[in-house]
Amino acid sequence: MKLVLKIAGGVLVSIVALYYLSFFVTPSITVVNNSGNLIELAKVKLPNSHLDFGSIMKGETNTLHYALTQQGGEYQYTIMLNDNNVISGRCGYVTHSEIHKRVFLYVTPNHKVICE
Numbered sequence: 001m002k003l004v005l006k007i008a009g010g011v012l013v014s015i016v017a018l019y020y021l022s023f024f025v026t027p028s029i030t031v032v033n034n035s036g037n038l039i040e041l042a043k044v045k046l047p048n049s050h051l052d053f054g055s056i057m058k059g060e061t062n063t064l065h066y067a068l069t070q071q072g073g074e075y076q077y078t079i080m081l082n083d084n085n086v087i088s089g090r091c092g093y094v095t096h097s098e099i100h101k102r103v104f105l106y107v108t109p110n111h112k113v114i115c116e
Helices: 002-025
Strands: 028-033 039-045 050-056 061-065 073-081 086-094 102-107 113-115
Touching: 028 039, 028 050, 039 102, 050 061, 073 102, 073 113, 086 102, 086 113
Parallel strands: 028 102
Antiparallel strands: 028 061, 039 050, 039 073, 073 086, 102 113
8 A cells, every 4th residue: 555655646746847848848938027017918929829917916926837849930919008008019039840949039118029
């Protein structure tokens, strides 16, 4: 009985470790709202996927992970603020199998987006 519990515990720990490792391995995009306004809608289009960040409060961030399988292309973003300003553009470059890549989109108070 103790052996079964040890095996079950080991399997559970392995599953949890793999789950958290997947977040470390997969690339992500973080939108940082420093605009002083509510972001009503933030979307980023990738060559093989589309990320919808939803609304982001003033001073808050939202991070989404995306699939490793991407064709080459730019990040295309559209951000709608609650004062009816829409910010859209392109930045950075995404390619196939970029393990642990982190991209940050900073929305500034003057309604610009800085990509890092």
